[in-house]
Amino acid sequence: MNDANAGQIADEAVKSPTFANKVGHLLYEFFVHFVWEKRWFFIALLVGAAIILFVPEPDGLTHKGLIVLAMSVVAIILFITEPIPLPSVALLIILGQIFLLGEDSATVARSLWNDSVLFILGSLMLAVAVVKQKLDKRIAWLIVRMTGTKTTRICFGISAVSGVLASFIGEHTVAAMMLPVGITLVTLTSDDPKKVRNLAAVLLFSIAYGASVAGIGTPSGGARNAIMIGYWREFFYDPANPETQRYLIDYLRWMTFAYPMFLIQLPFVTLILFMTFKPEYRDLSRAVVRLRSLVEAEGPMKSADWISIFLFFLVLLGWIFISDKVGMGTVAIVGATLFLVAGLVRWEDINSGVNWGVVLLYGAAISLGIEMKDTGAAKWVAESFLGFLAPFGADQGLGLWGAVSVLTTFVTNTMSNGAAVAVLGPIVLNVADVAGESPIIIGFITAVSSAFAYLTVVGTPACTIVYASGYLKTTDFLAVGSKMAITSIIIMMIAAAIYWPLLGV
Amino acid sequence: MADVVEELTPEQLLEARRNRFRVLACVDGSDESYRGLRYAADVGHAEDADVILLYVRPVDQGMRTGGLQVRVARENMLNWGLELPGIQYLKKGRDQLIELGEMASNWGEKFTHTDVDGDPLGDNKIEYRSENGKSIVLKLKVAPSVAAGILDQYELGPYNLIILGASGKAGGIAKALWDPAIAEKVAMHAPCSVLAARDLRRGHGHLVCTDGSEQALAMARKSARMVHRTELKNISVMSVALDDESRPEAQRYVDEAVAVIEEADLEVRNAFVRVGNPVEQIIEAGEDYSLILVGETGRTGLKRFFMGSVAFKVLEYANKSVMVVR
Numbered sequence: 001m002n003d004a005n006a007g008q009i010a011d012e013a014v015k016s017p018t019f020a021n022k023v024g025h026l027l028y029e030f031f032v033h034f035v036w037e038k039r040w041f042f043i044a045l046l047v048g049a050a051i052i053l054f055v056p057e058p059d060g061l062t063h064k065g066l067i068v069l070a071m072s073v074v075a076i077i078l079f080i081t082e083p084i085p086l087p088s089v090a091l092l093i094i095l096g097q098i099f100l101l102g103e104d105s106a107t108v109a110r111s112l113w114n115d116s117v118l119f120i121l122g123s124l125m126l127a128v129a130v131v132k133q134k135l136d137k138r139i140a141w142l143i144v145r146m147t148g149t150k151t152t153r154i155c156f157g158i159s160a161v162s163g164v165l166a167s168f169i170g171e172h173t174v175a176a177m178m179l180p181v182g183i184t185l186v187t188l189t190s191d192d193p194k195k196v197r198n199l200a201a202v203l204l205f206s207i208a209y210g211a212s213v214a215g216i217g218t219p220s221g222g223a224r225n226a227i228m229i230g231y232w233r234e235f236f237y238d239p240a241n242p243e244t245q246r247y248l249i250d251y252l253r254w255m256t257f258a259y260p261m262f263l264i265q266l267p268f269v270t271l272i273l274f275m276t277f278k279p280e281y282r283d284l285s286r287a288v289v290r291l292r293s294l295v296e297a298e299g300p301m302k303s304a305d306w307i308s309i310f311l312f313f314l315v316l317l318g319w320i321f322i323s324d325k326v327g328m329g330t331v332a333i334v335g336a337t338l339f340l341v342a343g344l345v346r347w348e349d350i351n352s353g354v355n356w357g358v359v360l361l362y363g364a365a366i367s368l369g370i371e372m373k374d375t376g377a378a379k380w381v382a383e384s385f386l387g388f389l390a391p392f393g394a395d396q397g398l399g400l401w402g403a404v405s406v407l408t409t410f411v412t413n414t415m416s417n418g419a420a421v422a423v424l425g426p427i428v429l430n431v432a433d434v435a436g437e438s439p440i441i442i443g444f445i446t447a448v449s450s451a452f453a454y455l456t457v458v459g460t461p462a463c464t465i466v467y468a469s470g471y472l473k474t475t476d477f478l479a480v481g482s483k484m485a486i487t488s489i490i491i492m493m494i495a496a497a498i499y500w501p502l503l504g505v
Numbered sequence: 506m507a508d509v510v511e512e513l514t515p516e517q518l519l520e521a522r523r524n525r526f527r528v529l530a531c532v533d534g535s536d537e538s539y540r541g542l543r544y545a546a547d548v549g550h551a552e553d554a555d556v557i558l559l560y561v562r563p564v565d566q567g568m569r570t571g572g573l574q575v576r577v578a579r580e581n582m583l584n585w586g587l588e589l590p591g592i593q594y595l596k597k598g599r600d601q602l603i604e605l606g607e608m609a610s611n612w613g614e615k616f617t618h619t620d621v622d623g624d625p626l627g628d629n630k631i632e633y634r635s636e637n638g639k640s641i642v643l644k645l646k647v648a649p650s651v652a653a654g655i656l657d658q659y660e661l662g663p664y665n666l667i668i669l670g671a672s673g674k675a676g677g678i679a680k681a682l683w684d685p686a687i688a689e690k691v692a693m694h695a696p697c698s699v700l701a702a703r704d705l706r707r708g709h710g711h712l713v714c715t716d717g718s719e720q721a722l723a724m725a726r727k728s729a730r731m732v733h734r735t736e737l738k739n740i741s742v743m744s745v746a747l748d749d750e751s752r753p754e755a756q757r758y759v760d761e762a763v764a765v766i767e768e769a770d771l772e773v774r775n776a777f778v779r780v781g782n783p784v785e786q787i788i789e790a791g792e793d794y795s796l797i798l799v800g801e802t803g804r805t806g807l808k809r810f811f812m813g814s815v816a817f818k819v820l821e822y823a824n825k826s827v828m829v830v831r
Contacts, residue, residue, distance in 0.1 A: 120572065124572045127573050128573070128577055131578075131581060136581070136585075137585075170571070170573075171571070172570050172571045172572070172573040173573065175578065176573060176575075176578035177581065179578050179581065179582060180582045180584070180585035180587055183587050184585055222571070223571060223572075352574065352576065353573065353574050353576065353577040354573065355570075355573070355574055358571065417571075461570040461571035461573065464575070465573075465575055465578045468578060468579065468590075469590065470534075470590020471590075
């Protein structure tokens with residue numbers, strides 16, 4: 001008799017299933033598979049219900065405000081613990097606005113779309129289109145031609161080029177595009193992953209962190225920037241009052257604030273990486289020679305390549321010069337449409353490459369954020385936050401900036417950085433208002449700090465994509481990410497204290 | 506699953522598989538998982554045994570990447586002719602098997618591919634077959650989670666033993682980083698024996714734990730057959746008495762188990778009784794062996810949920826490899 005049969009017979013002898021046993025087993029399955037795995041969902045709902053039903057309305061907070069606050073708490077718990085698919089959190093937010101707040105469904109539906117959400121939608125479609133152009137081999141060759149074959153110089157070249165590209169088209173695009181470049185350089189150097197572990201780390205982190213520090217550079221560098229610009233307009237801009245004109249931050253103004261910060265951080269990326277990992281090979285000439293033959297196999301640039309480069313610059317110019325009139329989202333949509341019309345990308349590729357749930361999620365998060373402001377909940381949280389900080393002397397100036405930065409860095413390490421800004425934006429802008437600080441500076445600190453999620457694999461899009469290559473360990477992110485985070489925070493605080501006030505905010 | 510031997514229907518195939526001793530070794534690139542593979546090679550040395558190497562890659566989620574699906578990056582990698590993670594781990598495992606002499610490079614080779622929704626690579630399988638029917642399979646699988654993937658793989662073809670690498674000693678930092686849920690989940694739900702490899706070294710023997718129940722004896726019989734397949738055939742038996750009074754009783758359990766094992770033509774090296782908390786005593790005694798074998802106590806349903814079981818506690822806290830025998 002074979003083992004499996006013997007096992008079955010033995011099993012049957014043991015379990016003669018009685019009715020009670022069956023019910024017990026069903027209950028067990030129910031508890032283990034459903035309730036236990038979704039425990040955070042139930043905990044979040046209980047917390048929300050408890051806040052709405054049992055917490056007395058605090059001073060300065062209306063009942064509606066309390067409900068919005070409870071919804072935000074539930075949403076944050078669900079964002080962090082992810083017991084249910086994240087887009088379903090967006091659906092819950094929509095349902096909550098209709099059923100708990102008693103809003104008209106048409107009003108809620110309208111609040112889901114604005115220019116920031118259009119921008120997220122359009123830039124994701126653009127991202128797929130850009131990656132599909134397969135210009136990555138040529139970019140890689142361009143980098144190597146400029147830097148030579150030394151490992152340090154190649155790494156700096158990769159992070160600089162990744163950074164400049166990412167500052168305009170978003171870090172996820174660049175990470176997806178450049179990842180094969182990094183891996184190819186590694187595999188062409190040696191086939192044995194153990195021999196090139198540190199080399200793989202410096203090359204891949206050069207891409208990921210180069211792109212991550214650049215995401216703050218321009219408004220189109222990341223969804224969070226567009227969201228913050230949207231909040232400034234929504235919260236402070238009053239068409240009747242020309243004084244508030246300064247809260248309309250356009251593309252170039254954002255760049256004067258943030259681009260220098262990216263450029264200063266850039267050399268630190270390479271420096272920190274080489275202090276943390278000692279690459280096994282100081283020179284990559286072997287890999288570079290083979291890379292050249294790969295590029296030569298591609299043949300000369302085709303007309304489609306030139307057209308896609310032209311369209312890319314067209315979109316860039318659109319963002320820089322007309323986005324303050326027609327909106328950044330509109331320009332992104334124009335770009336995506338052009339790529340589709342020109343036949344440079346297939347709709348199927350865009351359809352499978354974009355996670356549409358993210359668009360829904362951002363829409364709902366922004367809608368909730370605006371609800372936070374309208375009901376006064378954001379103001380109440382801001383006052384409480386300041387009250388909490390006052391004993392430490394951190395309710396104004398540098399102390400407050402630091403507190404906001406630390407808060408954002410903490411939140412962004414637990415959820416996606418766009419979601420972090422969407423959730424925190426209304427609160428920190430109210431903090432600035434109440435404390436008499438410039439909402440522009442506080443807003444920048446939040447948007448910029450949200451890029452500091454270097455510690456975890458899931459913190460920034462670029463890190464997640466690079467991790468998917470399988471060459472990095474989660475512990476690598478901790479080792480190098482903490483140094484990166486400290487450096488970035490220091491650079492940002494210096495910028496906030498010295499550079500930004502010079503720009504008149 | 507009609508992709509392995511053309512002439513057989515799926516039912517015949519399952520039947521044919523039931524008559525073989527099939528070992529599923531899960532590889533994740535860690536040293537521990539390769540030690541587990543060595544054990545798999547040891548147990549699956551005989552002609553009627555198959556070894557299946559499995560790497561499970563969780564499905565990528567676009568939420569974490571700002572809305573751009575990871576598949577865009579993966580497709581780009583494939584365009585460059587780069588291998589996705591997992592393939593090299595499996596190849597390394599295969600090379601180790603060739604080195605151990607479990608497999609010759611001239612075996613017949615067969616490649617199959619199944620599309621999986623939302624992933625550019627899908628499931629891939631390479632089967633190597635010797636002339637007398639022994640097969641070694643490399644399988645790359647995409648699943649919502651690692652544990653789900655391993656359990657799915659069981660559904661495709663019954664296995665006699667699943668081996669997982671479980672790095673790190675209990676309680677250390679390593680344990681916090683390694684997801685203990687995977688080994689526990691698989692051990693809890695898989696209908697066959699599950700081995701969680703921790704610091705698995707060959708040559709220190711197997712320790713079978715018995716509590717005198719019917720299931721424990723059935724499990725001792727199974728363990729004996731399993732150990733019979735290994736090269737060293739080194740087996741010992743222990744039981745734990747809760748206090749000194751029940752010591753003779755425990756001794757009787759041990760004797761019964763020894764008798765069962767000797768029936769299977771195996772010599773028992775050590776047979777002993779310890780007194781105290783079963784979980785602690787088993788873990789302590791297990792330090793001297795390469796592998797602790799525990800049977801499931803047979804509690805089902807709510808009882809298991811609320812009371813836990815010695816087997817799973819040992820699995821969770823032991824510093825050594827543990828096999829939950831079914």
